[in-house]
Amino acid sequence: MTWKPISSAPKDGTRVLIAGCNQVDLGLWCGEGWIDDGFLGYENENWITHWMPLPAPPRSTLADSDGDDGA
Numbered sequence: 001m002t003w004k005p006i007s008s009a010p011k012d013g014t015r016v017l018i019a020g021c022n023q024v025d026l027g028l029w030c031g032e033g034w035i036d037d038g039f040l041g042y043e044n045e046n047w048i049t050h051w052m053p054l055p056a057p058p059r060s061t062l063a064d065s066d067g068d069d070g071a
Contacts, residue, residue, distance in 0.1 A: 001052050009051040020049035027051075 009016060011029040018027035018034055025036035027048075034048055 001055065003050040003052050006048050006051050015054060017052045017054060018048050019051070020047040023047065026054075 003019060006018070006020075009018070009029065011031075013028055013030070015026055015028045018025055018036055027034045027036040029035075
């Protein structure tokens with residue numbers, strides 16, 4: 001996956017990674033602006049410059065379910 005310009009991000013409430021100014025957050029468009037960790041940052045704010053789809057979650061296996069992380 002590669003970072004894409006924020007202007008091409010989905011605006012249907014899909015959660016995505018948003019980034020800019022050496023910061024990455026989980027965010028979604030709420031109709032008036034981007035929400036990240038409860039902060040409303042409008043689309044034209046300088047810090048939000050790129051977005052990326054969320055990666056797929058890790059696959060769980062039976063070995064993972066015993067709480068042993070292998071360390």
